[in-house]
Amino acid sequence: MLIKTDKGRQELRPGNRTLGQRERALLLVADGSQSESRLGELFGGEGARLIGPLIDQGFLARQPSGRPVPRVPADASPTGIASAASHGEQFAGTRSLATARMFLFDLSERLFAPRDKALASRYREALREARDPQAMLAVGRALIADVEALAGSERADGISERLAKLLPAHLLESAL
Incomplete structure (x- = not known):
């Protein structure tokens, strides 16, 4: 099992x-819950080629078997939606498309509804109609692009990173 080092967590912080x-996607999913071989399967098998250099450079470490995964302090969270204090809570649930969809619904309501009700309504409807993973990811990409246009690339990057933490690992390849 692979885990992020302090250097790896620092890499994921905004800026x-x-x-x-x-x-960076490999760093996001390296939380000690998936085998090294599973992470190596990402990106059509290219993940295996990326793991060694990330370990050598100190971004990842092999977790000795039997040791619990260390908890990441809330202030080291790379969520970046608004601030670590208001949105930096650690997500401890299962990665799923449903969780990612709810995150996007919530994001749309909080960011767009106060400023542009029509845009928020459009995303609400698009997320309801997205019946398969690719359609939902397309809506997510469009939403992140609008966030970037309205709030800048750092905020959009933070949202992308949080979304990547919520998506099932097998969807990360198509999400990026």
């Missing part, structure tokens, strides 16, 4: 970008 999207 810290030294790695590419695939390396």
Whole structure:
């Protein structure tokens, strides 16, 4: 099992970008709950090629068997939606498309409804109509693009990273 090191958690904080999207996606899912071989299967098997350098550079570490996964302090959370104090709570649930969808519904309501009711309504309807993972991810990408246009790339990056933490691992490849 692989876990993020302090250096790996720092890389995921808003404003810290030294790695590419695939390396960052691997960091996001390396929480000690999935085997190294499972992470290696990401990106059509390219994940296996990325793991070694991430370990060598100190972003990831192999978790000794039998040890619990360390809890990440709330102030080290890379959620970045608004601030760590208001939205930095750690998500301890199961990754699922339903959880990701609810996150996007909530995000749309909080960010768009106060400013642009029509845009919030459009996303609400699009998320309701998205019946398969690819359709839901397309809505998520569009929503993040609108966030970037309205609030900047740092905020959009934080939302992308939080969404990646909620999606099932097998969907991460198509989400990025």
